[in-house]
Amino acid sequence: MEKFTLLKSNMVPLTVENVDTDQIIPARFLKATDRKGFGENLFRDWRFTPDGQIKEDFALNQSQYKGAILVAGNNFGCGSSREHAAWALADYGFKVVISSFFADIFKGNALNNGILPIQVSLENLQRIFAAIDQDPSVEAIVDIENQKLLIDAAGIAVTFEINDYKKMCLINGYDDIDYLISQKEAIEAFEQKRA
Amino acid sequence: MKKTLFDKVWDSHVVSSVKHGPDILYIDKHLIHEVTSPQAFNVLEEKGIPLFRPNQVVATADHNVPTENQHLPIQDALSRKQVSQLTKNCEAHGVNLFGLGHPYQGIVHVIGPELGVTQPGMTMVCGDSHTSTHGAFGTIAFGIGTSQVAQVFASQCVLVDKPKSMRVVVSGKLHPAVEPKDVVLYVIAKLGTDAGTGYFVEFAGNVFEEMSMEGRMTVCNMSIEMGARGGMIAPDQTTFDYVSKREFAPKGEALEAKIAHWKSLPTDDGAAFDAEHHFDAADIRPMITYGTNPGMGIKIADKIPSSDDASFVKSLEYMGLEADTYLLDMPISHVFIGSCTNSRIEDFRAAAAHIKGKQKSPDVAALIVPGSQQVAKQIVAEGLDQIFESAGFKLRQPGCSACLAMNDDKIPAGAYCVSTSNRNFEGRQGQGARTLLASPVTAAAAAVAGKIVDVSQV
Numbered sequence: 001m002e003k004f005t006l007l008k009s010n011m012v013p014l015t016v017e018n019v020d021t022d023q024i025i026p027a028r029f030l031k032a033t034d035r036k037g038f039g040e041n042l043f044r045d046w047r048f049t050p051d052g053q054i055k056e057d058f059a060l061n062q063s064q065y066k067g068a069i070l071v072a073g074n075n076f077g078c079g080s081s082r083e084h085a086a087w088a089l090a091d092y093g094f095k096v097v098i099s100s101f102f103a104d105i106f107k108g109n110a111l112n113n114g115i116l117p118i119q120v121s122l123e124n125l126q127r128i129f130a131a132i133d134q135d136p137s138v139e140a141i142v143d144i145e146n147q148k149l150l151i152d153a154a155g156i157a158v159t160f161e162i163n164d165y166k167k168m169c170l171i172n173g174y175d176d177i178d179y180l181i182s183q184k185e186a187i188e189a190f191e192q193k194r195a
Numbered sequence: 196m197k198k199t200l201f202d203k204v205w206d207s208h209v210v211s212s213v214k215h216g217p218d219i220l221y222i223d224k225h226l227i228h229e230v231t232s233p234q235a236f237n238v239l240e241e242k243g244i245p246l247f248r249p250n251q252v253v254a255t256a257d258h259n260v261p262t263e264n265q266h267l268p269i270q271d272a273l274s275r276k277q278v279s280q281l282t283k284n285c286e287a288h289g290v291n292l293f294g295l296g297h298p299y300q301g302i303v304h305v306i307g308p309e310l311g312v313t314q315p316g317m318t319m320v321c322g323d324s325h326t327s328t329h330g331a332f333g334t335i336a337f338g339i340g341t342s343q344v345a346q347v348f349a350s351q352c353v354l355v356d357k358p359k360s361m362r363v364v365v366s367g368k369l370h371p372a373v374e375p376k377d378v379v380l381y382v383i384a385k386l387g388t389d390a391g392t393g394y395f396v397e398f399a400g401n402v403f404e405e406m407s408m409e410g411r412m413t414v415c416n417m418s419i420e421m422g423a424r425g426g427m428i429a430p431d432q433t434t435f436d437y438v439s440k441r442e443f444a445p446k447g448e449a450l451e452a453k454i455a456h457w458k459s460l461p462t463d464d465g466a467a468f469d470a471e472h473h474f475d476a477a478d479i480r481p482m483i484t485y486g487t488n489p490g491m492g493i494k495i496a497d498k499i500p501s502s503d504d505a506s507f508v509k510s511l512e513y514m515g516l517e518a519d520t521y522l523l524d525m526p527i528s529h530v531f532i533g534s535c536t537n538s539r540i541e542d543f544r545a546a547a548a549h550i551k552g553k554q555k556s557p558d559v560a561a562l563i564v565p566g567s568q569q570v571a572k573q574i575v576a577e578g579l580d581q582i583f584e585s586a587g588f589k590l591r592q593p594g595c596s597a598c599l600a601m602n603d604d605k606i607p608a609g610a611y612c613v614s615t616s617n618r619n620f621e622g623r624q625g626q627g628a629r630t631l632l633a634s635p636v637t638a639a640a641a642a643v644a645g646k647i648v649d650v651s652q653v
Contacts, residue, residue, distance in 0.1 A: 017506040018388060018488050022620040027599040031259060031273035033233035033280050045622050050608065073506065075389040078422060079620060081324040082231065083340035104392055104424050105324060109340035165216025176342065177238065180350035183210070183219060187350055190210040190221055
C-alpha cells in the first residue's frame, strides 16, 4: 500500500443516500481475476446510459467537480462485501470518502486499499455539500497524522476517528496481511491450546 | 460475568488484541467462491507464501455459473475463466472444491450448513456479505473483502474490531400466512438498513425458537441488509438435530461432547446488549419491498409511504411507483424463487404447496433455482419438480442466478420481478430491473396470479 499522510484536494459531491456497492461497481464487472481497471466502471450505470452515453447530470461527469475526495450521502457502501468497490474508487483516483455514515465491510475494504473513510456529523456533511454547491473549487485538507479535516470555505475544522493501528498502517503504507504473518507463532500457539 | 452468545464465541476465538486496534480473530472455517478469491490467491503467489490451513477452507462455484447445461463448458468467456481459475487455485493449494458437476456444488451459504461444515460456536468467514446466514447455528459468521480473504489464507485469522451487540426479540403468535422472510423484512423495514451497522445481532424470542433451521438461515442471511455484520440465533435441539445428520459433522462420542459444549453457548440470563429492540409477532403480515433498498418494505396490503427525501423520490422513480398507492393487484412479469436467502428445500416445499394444481399466469416468466445439487435432488425425490413444471415454472440448476445477474439469468429493464432474494438495489437483477423482495409463497402466488397478492387474504 502507498503511504498516505496529507491530502489537499477538491471534492466531488454525491448527495444520494444509501449508496450500495452494486452501484459503485455492478456485479457484471466482477468477473476479473486481477485488481486492475475497475475505475473505468465505477458507478457505471449512474455515469452511462445502457448504450454507453454519458449521463450529464451525474456529478462524476460534471467538469466543475474534480479531486480525490468523494463526499457521499448517509450510509455509503452498504450491501455486498465486494472489495471491487474499493478498487474501483481507488483506481478512479479517490483517496478519501467523506460521509455521515459508512457500512462496516466497505469501511474495512477502503482502509485495506489506502482509501480513508472520514465520518462527519450529518450537519457537517450538509455544510460541505452546501459549500461545494456554492463553489465547486473549494478545497479540503486531510491530515491523517493529526486526524484533522479542514474545509475553510465550509467553516469546518474537525477531528475524525481512526484507530491508532489503522492510522499507523496508512501513514506507513503497511498491510494487515504482513502484520498477521508476523503473528504466526502466536496463532500456532493458539491452535495448540485449543486442540 | 454474564455473557452473550456472541461474546462467548468471539472471546474464545481471540488470539490477541492489537493495542488501540483490532482483535486478531481466529477463523475455524473459510468458505470461498470464484468471484472474490482469485485476487487473494494472487497475493499468496506475489508474497511467495503458502495457504496456511488448506483443510479449513471449502470452495464452490456459485456466483456466475449458468443454471442450464452445467455439463457443458460455460459459454461466457470471463465467467469460464473465473471458474477455471478457482479450480486451478484449489488444486495448487490443496483446497477442497465442490465445483460444477460435483454432487455437493451449490450456493456457498446453502452447502456449508447442508454438509455440516457449519457448526455452532464456530467462527466462519467468506468473501460474501451473506455469510451472516451461518449465524443461524449460533456461529459467528460474517462477510469479508478480498484483502481479508488473503489474510485468512495467510494466517487463518482476520484483524477486526469487535462489533457492539444488539438483540432483536420477536415474540408472540405469528399469523399463519407469515413466513420467516416476512419476519426479517418486517424487522428491517422497522429498523432501517443502517440500524445494525457496527453491531452483531442476536435474534431471540419464541418466534425464532420455533423456526426451522431453514427459516433461521433466511433471517440471519438478511442481517446484513440492516447493516449488521452478522446475525445469530442460539443453538438448541432444532440445531443439534439438523447438524448431527450432516456429512462433515462430528459423529458418536465426538458429537455428544460437541453438543454438551454447544448447550453452554446461549446468552446468559441478564447479559447486557448495547442495543435491544422488541417486536410483537402478531403485528407481522406478508411483506414486500417497493423501493431500492431492503428497508423499503411494507405489509402487502398497505400503501407505499410518501416522503420528500431526495433519495426516497429517486428510488420510487427508478421503481416506476408512486407514493400513497397500493402494490396489491399490480401486474408483474417475472418471478424468481432462489438465492442464498430462500433456495432450501423448505422454501420449495412452501412454494410448491401453493402452486400445486394451479397454472402460472401466461404473462409471467417464473424461475425456480435450487440452492444446491442436494436440494435439486431432494426436489425430484419429493416430486416437487412435477408440480413446478406442470404449472409452467422453469426449474433450473443450482447457483446464485438472478439474485445478482452475473450469469445469463437477468430480469429485463423496466420489468417487475417478485424475488425471494435479498437485495432490491438498482440494477441488481439486471440493468433497469425492478425488484420486489418477498417470501417464496408470496412469489409463487404472484406467479400464479400474474400480479401482487396478499396470501394472508387468500
